[in-house]
């Protein structure tokens with residue numbers, strides 16, 4: 379079954395509410411209208427109602443089934459500002475909170491934190507830092523996770539599907555952080571029907587190069603094995619050794635993962651972000667994400683280069699993460 383058919387079946391009838399802080403963007407409005415028409419997700423657009431109605435009319439969207447709220451004038455503002463101050467525990471004054479929750483990304487994140495929305499999708503207009511900072515500060519990590527990272531489902535056709543991480547958050551993770559990203563990515567992969575075989579990527583395969591950057595990946599591989607001994611995970615592997623069976627036989631003949639990997643862990647964000655965009659733009663892969671993993675509640679950060687279809691699909695994934 380197609381991934382989105384399967385996810386749509388999972389969320390059907392649950393009435394999950396997804397908030398979109400960038401309510402005046404035509405890609406967001408278009409996706410929200412489609413989701414409302416499907417009836418499986420209740421979309422909530424944030425922004426000035428007149429402005430949203432104007433953009434919708436210009437693009438020919440019927441927004442009658444979509445709820446709109448304006449963070450600048452919302453009746454819930456005072457209650458939210460109070461909850462924000464409590465959550466930030468001395469890191470925000472009431473005056474700061476008063477202004478901050480008028481920001482759509484903070485308002486949307488607070489709705490998720492306060493249980494008024496099941497998930498949030500933003501980032502079509504805002505940078506990743508501005509999109510995810512509220513989630514890092516307010517929603518925070520799950521009790522059993524220590525780091526938040528960003529994964530992409532990379533899909534080509536109906537059946538070819540991989541997970542890449544971290545492509546969005548941790549700029550230069552140390553070995554411990556990289557190991558935790560790998561373990562968390564395996565967990566995310568299962569959500570999307572991928573039986574994880576995790577490759578810890580490097581420019582070296584099994585000692586073929588020597589450098590501190592390689593040592594970090596070797597160390598991360600050891601830590602990840604200790605964290606989850608039962609997980610099929612190996613490193614350090616170059617991408618060809620991880621992915622191509624004939625190359626794996628030459629470069630890493632004893633590996634149970636080389637040549638068969640489907641979860642690819644990049645050593646840092648330079649490699650991860652560049653890597654996914656190359657697969658997307660040269661390789662014809664659909665890049666769905668970044669899906670934030672390790673958070674207490676689902677918040678997703680779109681790439682600013684996204685289209686309406688990307689928004690629609692990431693909303694379905696975000697709703698599925700809320701189950």
Ligand SMILES: CC(C)(COP(=O)(O)OP(=O)(O)OC[C@H]1O[C@@H](n2cnc3c(N)ncnc32)[C@H](O)[C@@H]1OP(=O)(O)O)[C@@H](O)C(=O)NCCC(=O)NCCS
Pocket residue numbers: 469506507508510511514515519524525526527545546547548549651668
């Ligand atoms: C995500 C990012 C914005 C966070 O950095 P920041 O805004 O400087 O955040 P801070 O260090 O001030 O931390 C803010 C809060 O988030 C928490 N935090 C930061 N990174 C975290 C992580 N990876 N996991 C869990 N919590 C994290 C901090 O502990 C802090 O919590 P506190 O305020 O309650 O003490 C930053 O790592 C970043 O810019 N990453 C790259 C994003 C990017 O451009 N990606 C490419 C495009 S997708």
Ligand SMILES: CC(=O)OP(=O)(O)O
Pocket residue numbers: 501504505506545546651667668680681682683
């Ligand atoms: C994930 C990502 O690279 O986001 P953006 O393109 O918005 O920087």
